[in-house]
Amino acid sequence: MxxxxxxxxxxxxxxxxxxxxxxxxxxxxxxxxxxxxxxxxxxxxxxxxxxxxxxxxxxxxxxxxxxxxxxxxxxxxxxxxxKLDMIPVECVVRNLAAGGLVRRLGVEEGIELVPPTFELFLKNDEKGDPMINESLAQTFGWATSDQLSRMKALTFQVNDVLKQLFQDGDMLLVDYKLEFGVFDGEILLGDEFSPDGCRLWDAKTREKMDKDRFRQGLGGVIEAYEEVGRRIGVNFG
Incomplete structure (x- = not known):
């Protein structure tokens, strides 16, 4: 290649x-x-x-x-x-309250969300990735109804797989964002999944092990990422 x-x-x-x-x-x-x-x-x-x-x-x-x-x-x-034809809509699942949800609604950080919430955001840094809904996505041509339905289903499938994976490593998958695109007519998960785009807490101490360490000036960012990987079996070589 x-x-x-x-x-x-x-x-x-x-x-x-x-x-x-x-x-x-x-x-x-x-x-x-x-x-x-x-x-x-x-x-x-x-x-x-x-x-x-x-x-x-x-x-x-x-x-x-x-x-x-x-x-x-x-x-x-x-x-x-x-190479995907990317859909400019981010899908977010929240299992515990944190980040933007706490700021918007004034709820307590860390409360369990049952069922988990599902949100859509327009991928646009200049506008601050505003929250949108399915109607807006369809009206402005960002995604079709069928695409949105498939993206939502896949996002929750990811939740089922990764919640258990991180739980086995004594961690809580607090929330995460996913991006999707189209390849040969099929919706595929694109971009990346790393501690940059999700929140992970130690299950016992609730210590933050994700990019919030950078956002909040807690230090030890890469050490935390490596610890997350070690717990789930990533070989960094």
Whole structure:
């Protein structure tokens, strides 16, 4: 697989073309950002940790029958993926109250949400990734009714798989966001799954083990990511 020009540089990943028009290379950088990119910092080893963490999770999800764009690791910081026509809608499941839900509704952080909540957000940093609903997504052409239904079903399937995986590592999957795209007419899970895009707490102490450590200035960000990986069996080499 021949790596070609950079097509896009996001906040923490760069996307490269290949000699196959249906395949891309994702390069995980050490960059870390928060608050829609307003705070940025490079953290040593982060690209490697998130690349290998994401590969492990994607393999677990594919083994459970959840279709993803992930194909294989190429190096410590790169992986090969299918090229998706991305849907600009983020799907968020919350198992415990935290983050934006607490700020919006004034509920207590950490209360269990039964059933888990499902939310949609428009992927648009300039507008602060505003919360939307299915009606808005359809009206403005961001996603069809069938696509939204499939995305919701897959998001909850991911919850079933990963809640148990992290529970087995004595952790709580508090919430997470997913992005999807279309490949050959099928909805696939895209982007990445790492501690950058979810909240994970130690089950006993409720210590935060995700990007909230960066957002809140708690320190030990990459050490926490590596500890999460170690508990679920990720081999960082």
């Amino acid at each position: 021949e790596k070609r020009d950079e097509l896009y540089a996001g906040k923490a990943k760069s996307v490269y073309g290949t000699d196959d028009p249906n395949r891309l290379i994702l390069h995980f950088r050490d960059d870390t950002s928060a608050f829609d990119g307003k705070r940025k910092e490079a953290l040593e080893r982060k690209g490697m940790v998130n690349n290998k963490f994401n590969a492990f999770i994607m393999d677990k999800l594919q083994a459970a029958g959840i279709p993803t764009h992930f194909e294989k690791l190429l190096s410590d910081t790169e992986c090969l993926v299918k």
